[in-house]
Amino acid sequence: MQNDFTSHSLNTSLSINLTASNQTFAGSLGRRNPDDCYSFSLSGSSSLSLSLDSLSANADLQLLDGNGSTIAGSHNRHNTDESLGITVGAGTYYIQVSRVGSANTSYNLKAFKNEAPQSLQFNTYKGSYEAGETVNLTNTRVFDPNGANDLARVDFWLQKDGSNWQDISDAVQFTVDNADSRYGSFTYSLNSLSSGIYQLQAKAYDKLGNSTQSTQTTFKVGAASDWFDQNIQDEVIRSATRSRFGDGLLDRNDMVSILRESKDGNVVDATELADIRTLIGNTSYIKISEHVRVLSNKVANNDTANQKYQGNSLGNLVAGSSDVQLENLINKWFYGSDRPQTSYTYQYASGSLFQNGVSYEDIKQGGMNDCYFLAGLASTASRTLNTIESMFIDNGDNTFTIRFWRNGVADYVTVDRYLPTDTSGAFVYASKGSHYSNGGNELxxxxxxxAYAQLNESGWIYQNNTNTYEGIGKGGYMSDAFAQITGKKAALGKAIDCNSIINAFNSGQLVGFGSKTNGVAANIVAGHAYSLVGYDASTQKFTLFNPWGMNTNASKPGIIEVSWSEVQSNFSYWDTTV
Known part of the structure; x- marks a missing residue:
């Protein structure tokens, strides 16, 4: 307790030093000293607690500013205790204790201060971040004159791109500085921020609710550096690809659009070509439908068939290629517009891809010698319908992408709906005789x-490497067709052996017979491919299908049943998958 004193004016006030601990100042009021004054100074915002007790008569308590103006007061009646609680800023202040009435009284003035935290500092680790990157604060520090243990929280607010401020989580754990217990530090981070310019603002509060001034910092969050930033140089291609890859897959329409973006003005430059090849070649991150990747590769890289388009010179895509050349390559591979050359007239074929499912009986050879290929289709259709069904992709725009196999690796070619017809409008090749306008056509x-005729131009199906019907119409081997249609390995020209043939057929292999070139029975076509579609162990008869088709030639029927001796008499070899 401080000693009693007498002070009648501000000029003669007693200077005291308020602390965070409650102090008591004893005094008395009478006729000669109706007022006592105490002065003190604050270096920063502080909460004051003032009280007056032990009164025997009425006295008032007031807080004055440095000019002597009243800030607050307590004016209870009689000898009731007085009290004040207020927060004020830095400056000089006076406490005035005043007698009310004529009675003398002693008193105890009790006072303490709780200074507000006076400084808050923090920074972001860097000024720019990628989207989704954690933003950690560094150099965090709060000064509280009452000690870091008096800190309650740091209240954070966040604003993005000038929008409304958002109240976000607070920092509430503080580490006291070993060198000076008035300082405390804290950890704080922001996560999952999207792209934008951010303002981060905060105040530190003590346990009585006093706070520092606001502290603010600015930082930027940009789009994350992704695969496209790291691998695609051309901005237009990068933007188009990133946008179309939003669903995690590049489909046919996506790739055609991206390919068409691969030119500046009327030319495909080296950067654009490199970007497209990078995109097509990446299989670990970029997901592209298999047939789309294969066709895109034919456009952007090399294929023997690229040398011609609709009978004219074309060439592989290179740096400096024109936009016309690029568009012709797209049309060739994605839209089937490079139809096989023929002397007949192309007409738009009505009908549907399949009618009542797949059957080898759907096959009807036309006016060229491609029985080896059609027999391959027949054998496949008779044993594995799903292989035929999965060959075809309906693109939804009257084009179909068709799968073949090259040494066990899928290859693709696209055809449109136009088929060669004679002057009467009838198909001249497969499905010979059907009219192009018939809605019941099975195509x-x-x-x-x-598609096989178009694929011939790529130079690997063992024909004459031209995009013509004639190019696949000079005969061939069923074993090649088996492998190219199914992706399986196949054996060529095996010597006729009954048990081997039966075992192969019963194990699910495709089997085809090649008839002798002369000396065959009247109902068998010489030098022709037949599909083995059935074997009856009880009768020991083999059922063979003639690709000429069902009900087309009475003397050379579509289905024949032959004994083993007839097989030996009329057929010189057999091909099979293995």
Whole structure:
């Protein structure tokens, strides 16, 4: 307790030093000293607690500013205790204790201060971040004159791109500085921020609710550096690809659009070509439908068939290629516009891909010698329908992408709905005789044959490497067709052996017979491919299908049943998958 004193004016006030601990100042009021004054100074915002007790008569308590103006007061009646609680800023202040009435009284003035935290500092670790990157604060520090243990929280607010401020989580754990217990530090981070310019603002509060001034910092969150930033140089291609890859897959329409973006003005430059090849070649991150990747590769890289387009010179895509060349390559591979050359007239074929499912009986050979290929289709259709069904992709725009196999690796070619017809409008090749306008046409065989003719130009199906029907119409081996249609390995020209043939067929392999070139029975076509579609162990008869088709030639029927001796007499070899 401080000693009693007498002070009548501000000029003669007693200077005291308020602390965070409650102090008591004893005094008395009478006729000669109706007022006592105490002065003190604050270096920063502080909460004051003032009280007056032990009164025997009425006295008032007031807080004055440095000019002597009243800030607050307590004016209870009689000898009731007085009290004040107030927060004020830095400056000089006076406490005035005043007698009310004529009675003398002693008193105890009790006072303490709780200074507000006076400084808050923090920074972001860096000024710019990628989207989704954690933003950690560094150099965090709060000064509280009452000690870091008096700190309650740091209240954070966040604003993005000038929008409304958002109240976000507070920092509430503080580490006291070993060198000076008035300082405390804290950890704080922000997560999952999207792209934008951010303002981060905060105040530190003590346990009585006093706070520092606001502290603020600015930082930027940009788009994250992704695969496209790291691997695609051309901005237009990068933007188009990133946008279209939003669903995690590049489909046919996506890739055609991206390919068409691969030119500045009228030319495909080296950067654009490199970007497209990078995109197509990446299989670990970029997901592209298999057939789309294969066709895109034919456009952007090399294929023997690229040398011609609709009978004219074209060439592989290179740096400096024109936009016209690029568009022709797209049309060739994605839209089937490079139809096989023929002397007949192309007409738009009505009908559907399949009618009542797949059957080898759908096959009807036309006016060229491609029985080896059609027999391959027939054998496949008779044993594994799903292989035929999965060959075809309906693109939804009257084009169909058709799968073949090259040494066990899928290859693709696209055809449109146009098929060669004679002057009467009838198909001249597969499905010969059907009119192009017939809505009941089943088109899968004719489309497969057309695709095979187009694929011939790529130079690997063992024909004459031209995009013509004639190019696949000079005979061939069923074993090649088996492998190219199914992806399985196949054996060529095996010597006729009954048990081997039966075992192969019963194990699910495709089997085809090659008839002798002369000396065959009247109901068998010489030098022709037949599909083995059945074997009856009880009768020991083999059922063979003639690709000329059902009910087309009475003397050379579509189905024949032959004994083993007839097989030996009329057929010189057999091909099979293995």
């Amino acid at each position: 899968w065989v004719a489309f497969a044959e057309k």
